[in-house]
Amino acid sequence: MSKTNRKQDALDYHSQGRPGKIQVLPTKPTNSQRDLSLAYSPGVAEPCLRIADNVEDVYKYTAKGNLVAVISNGSAVLGLGDIGPEAGKPVMEGKGLLFKIFADIDVFDLELDTKNVDEFVNIVKALQPTFGGVNLEDIKAPECFEIERRLKEEMNIPVMHDDQHGTAIISAAALINACELQKKKLDKVKIVVSGAGAAAISCSRLYVSLGATKENIVMIDRSGVIRSDRENLDSLKSEFATKRNLNTLDEAIKDADVFIGLSSANVLSADALKTMAKNPIVFAMANPDPEIAYELAIQNRKDIIMATGRSDYPNQVNNVLGFPYIFRGALDVRATTINEEMKIAAVKAIAELAKKPVPEAVNLAYNSTNLKFGKDYIIPKPIDLRLITTVSPAVAKAAIDSGVAKKIITDWDAYKDELHKRLGTEDALLRAITNKAKSAPKKVVFAEADNYKILKAAQIVKDDGIAIPILLGNKATIKQIIHENALDLDGVEIIDPFEETVRQKKYSEFLYKKRQRRGISLFQAQKLMRDRNYFGACMVEFGEADTLISGLTKDYAATVRPALQIIGTAPSVNRVAGMYMMLTRKGPIFFGDTTINENPTVEELVDITALIHDTVKQFNITPRIAMLSYSNFGSTEGEVPLKVRAAVKILHEKYPDIIVDGEMQGNFAINPALLKDNFPFSTLVGQPANTLVFPNLESGNIAYKLLQELGEAEAVGPILLGLNKPVHVLQLGSSVREIVNMVTIAVVDVQSKEAEKNIRKRGLFKKN
Ligand SMILES: NC(=O)C1=CN([C@@H]2O[C@H](COP(=O)(O)OP(=O)(O)OC[C@H]3O[C@@H](n4cnc5c(N)ncnc54)[C@H](OP(=O)(O)O)[C@@H]3O)[C@@H](O)[C@H]2O)C=CC1
Numbered sequence: 155m156s157k158t159n160r161k162q163d164a165l166d167y168h169s170q171g172r173p174g175k176i177q178v179l180p181t182k183p184t185n186s187q188r189d190l191s192l193a194y195s196p197g198v199a200e201p202c203l204r205i206a207d208n209v210e211d212v213y214k215y216t217a218k219g220n221l222v223a224v225i226s227n228g229s230a231v232l233g234l235g236d237i238g239p240e241a242g243k244p245v246m247e248g249k250g251l252l253f254k255i256f257a258d259i260d261v262f263d264l265e266l267d268t269k270n271v272d273e274f275v276n277i278v279k280a281l282q283p284t285f286g287g288v289n290l291e292d293i294k295a296p297e298c299f300e301i302e303r304r305l306k307e308e309m310n311i312p313v314m315h316d317d318q319h320g321t322a323i324i325s326a327a328a329l330i331n332a333c334e335l336q337k338k339k340l341d342k343v344k345i346v347v348s349g350a351g352a353a354a355i356s357c358s359r360l361y362v363s364l365g366a367t368k369e370n371i372v373m374i375d376r377s378g379v380i381r382s383d384r385e386n387l388d389s390l391k392s393e394f395a396t397k398r399n400l401n402t403l404d405e406a407i408k409d410a411d412v413f414i415g416l417s418s419a420n421v422l423s424a425d426a427l428k429t430m431a432k433n434p435i436v437f438a439m440a441n442p443d444p445e446i447a448y449e450l451a452i453q454n455r456k457d458i459i460m461a462t463g464r465s466d467y468p469n470q471v472n473n474v475l476g477f478p479y480i481f482r483g484a485l486d487v488r489a490t491t492i493n494e495e496m497k498i499a500a501v502k503a504i505a506e507l508a509k510k511p512v513p514e515a516v517n518l519a520y521n522s523t524n525l526k527f528g529k530d531y532i533i534p535k536p537i538d539l540r541l542i543t544t545v546s547p548a549v550a551k552a553a554i555d556s557g558v559a560k561k562i563i564t565d566w567d568a569y570k571d572e573l574h575k576r577l578g579t580e581d582a583l584l585r586a587i588t589n590k591a592k593s594a595p596k597k598v599v600f601a602e603a604d605n606y607k608i609l610k611a612a613q614i615v616k617d618d619g620i621a622i623p624i625l626l627g628n629k630a631t632i633k634q635i636i637h638e639n640a641l642d643l644d645g646v647e648i649i650d651p652f653e654e655t656v657r658q659k660k661y662s663e664f665l666y667k668k669r670q671r672r673g674i675s676l677f678q679a680q681k682l683m684r685d686r687n688y689f690g691a692c693m694v695e696f697g698e699a700d701t702l703i704s705g706l707t708k709d710y711a712a713t714v715r716p717a718l719q720i721i722g723t724a725p726s727v728n729r730v731a732g733m734y735m736m737l738t739r740k741g742p743i744f745f746g747d748t749t750i751n752e753n754p755t756v757e758e759l760v761d762i763t764a765l766i767h768d769t770v771k772q773f774n775i776t777p778r779i780a781m782l783s784y785s786n787f788g789s790t791e792g793e794v795p796l797k798v799r800a801a802v803k804i805l806h807e808k809y810p811d812i813i814v815d816g817e818m819q820g821n822f823a824i825n826p827a828l829l830k831d832n833f834p835f836s837t838l839v840g841q842p843a844n845t846l847v848f849p850n851l852e853s854g855n856i857a858y859k860l861l862q863e864l865g866e867a868e869a870v871g872p873i874l875l876g877l878n879k880p881v882h883v884l885q886l887g888s889s890v891r892e893i894v895n896m897v898t899i900a901v902v903d904v905q906s907k908e909a910e911k912n913i914r915k916r917g918l919f920k921k922n
């Protein structure tokens with residue numbers, strides 16, 4: 155895309171539709187006259203009076219606790235300089251947007267038309283009743299230092315100048331990691347800092363407090379190197395004035411290990427870069443254009459670690475990685491300030507997160523197959539959902555430990571779940587299942603290991619300790635894919651069925667014995683065993699693997715067939731069915747049968763429901779089952795409602811312990827108020843159903859696919875129910891995330907089946 159196009163795109167983005175980037179939305183119902191009388195007069199008087207009695211109740215009855223002011227006077231907007239408060243507003247709205255999407259913090263952006271420090275301070279102080287925190291933004295040095303110092307002293311809510319401390323925290327985390335990768339010691343590195351403003355001074359201060367040596371820092375402003383013999387040096391700049399005989403950036407940069415750019419575009423030339431020490435670290439952080447263009451820098455120094463403030467190159471060192479999560483942590487413990495301890499905790503959390511395996515969603519978003527800690531990935535990417543659960547708890551904990559928190563958190567797991575919920579990533583169940591899988595990982599054989607997605611998923615489940623992968627396929631092909639994509643599958647067993655003559659013989663004889671009276675000759679059995687789905691199913695049957703994952707590249711029936719022939723259905727059930735776990739904003743809802751039984755009879759529907767019930771229980775959830783149709787409790791006499799009604803009757807008689815009801819329409823199943831108002835006799839009254847059984851394959855399949863496609867739910871599955879040993883069949887073309895989820899479910903399935911066997915052995919097992 156050309157530069158002109160990008161400029162026009164940016165203008166269109168801001169102007170089209172509702173101008174700007176943010177709006178205010180009500181958080182309470184406003185549908186009726188009653189709602190309005192609660193929201194406003196007369197009802198609103200009640201919370202007013204409570205707060206008048208106890209001012210801390212403002213956090214209970216208003217939005218204050220989650221509301222941050224992003225305040226600027228437009229005097230140092232990005233690297234664009236003093237462009238004024240109105241011109242700075244798009245940036246402040248942008249910060250508001252980032253606060254919201256990354257940390258669910260609401261923001262009012264306030265652009266103040268004043269450069270007078272006293273006036274600025276007085277205005278912001280007077281805003282204290284409204285806000286839970288204050289993020290100062292793009293205010294130039296030196297005023298920004300006095301403004302922040304006074305506001306911190308005079309206000310009892312957290313105040314942070316983002317360009318100072320947000321930038322310092324992120325760049326410090328990146329610097330620690332870059333030093334490690336370049337094998338340099340922070341206390342030894344020679345640092346040149348271009349810029350001597352808000353960001354540059356605060357970054358340098360933090361580097362020193364983390365171990366850098368002040369004497370090794372040379373700082374440069376518009377007039378050149380800040381020398382201690384310069385006349386009229388203000389106290390801030392004199393803090394980093396050097397005694398060395400240097401005048402220009404070109405002189406200072408020679409043999410330097412680190413360049414920190416917090417000034418303006420293109421101040422560092424390629425020639426100057428060439429004179430830096432071996433393995434240089436260059437953070438050119440001026441926005442929107444860095445001190446040296448990314449391409450120019452990497453062309454001229456192959457040994458460089460290069461970062462910019464921009465999102466379109468590797469290593470984005472930008473305060474967006476910090477401010478949303480720092481304020482989230484501070485607000486959640488009602489911190490009265492943001493202190494050094496909280497900042498250092500954030501630095502460490504961010505630096506350490508960069509060393510952990512990168513989630514697939516992040517790889518996908520950056521069009522990468524395997525981001526990992528290294529020269530092009532020194533800090534996490536801003537869209538990494540783990541930032542909120544890593545940085546915010548670290549900050550909150552530091553606030554508590556350093557005595558500035560008014561609210562104490564003790565249950566950190568619950569806090570992390572709450573953070574996930576805030577971002578609408580309420581996959582607490584999936585996390586619980588993952589933890590269960592990790593507690594006793596199982597051997598998972600992947601039948602389609604000559605596929606990149608399968609191998610990537612195998613690496614993830616291995617790294618996360620969810621499973622012990624076994625790869626089936628041609629060894630050379632698998633190794634080549636691993637090599638080409640820099641995957642790490644060292645130590646993972648690869649089995650080529652063609653090389654396994656002993657197993658081939660054993661397995662084909664077994665299959666022949668099992669199916670000889672159902673049309674399979676020994677020759678055919680030997681031929682079938684070359685199919686990895688047959689071979690893998692035999693491995694599971696013989697206990698050489700615990701479960702099989704397949705189906706990414708073959709149709710469902712072709713993958714299920716070998717499992718049915720070799721493993722067969724469990725003795726207690728006489729059929730198989732398929733189920734999806736739909737992770738919706740209202741929590742998990744199980745859908746079945748979505749994959750196997752086209753038009754079940756009444757009896758079949760009963761069996762399927764019992765099967766689904768038992769499987770949902772595996773996830774430590776009490777199934778509340780709604781049997782769906784297009785009518786409610788006899789309201790229509792159609793063929794399908796009659797079938798479902800008959801199935802419900804049998805279920806009530808045969809399995810009185812199962813919470814199940816119907817036939818009912820989908821909305822009544824998941825809306826408890828609607829059900830109670832209209833059918834108060836239903837056994838499902840009280841809470842919504844969490845398990846939906848569909849009358850036939852068509853309706854189940856359509857329902858889950860629509861939800862998935864509309865972005866209303868993440869579908870985990872299909873979970874194959876009823877086999878004697880777990881085999882799970884992927885959806886054709888599943889993503890890596892979907893494969894990982896399926897493996898996780900498969901491992902838990904193995905664990906549950908083992909537990910079930912143990913109970914049976916002790917003679918305690920009783921099927922509902
Ligand atoms: N990536 C990130 O996360 C962040 C990046 N930044 C970037 O850092 C830069 C500075 O921001 P901030 O500190 O808030 O602004 P300030 O206005 O407080 O400071 C700017 C500093 O840069 C110096 N400067 C300007 N041009 C030059 C030049 N050609 N050569 C040397 N020094 C120069 C100024 O020198 P003098 O003192 O002589 O005027 C001043 O010291 C901006 O480009 C901003 O976008 C800031 C915050 C976060």
Ligand SMILES: CC(=O)C(=O)O
Nearest residue numbers: 231232233317441473
């Ligand atoms: C990123 C930022 O805050 C700045 O460039 O000013």
Ligand SMILES: [Mg+2]
Nearest residue numbers: 232291292317
């Ligand atoms: Mg800024």
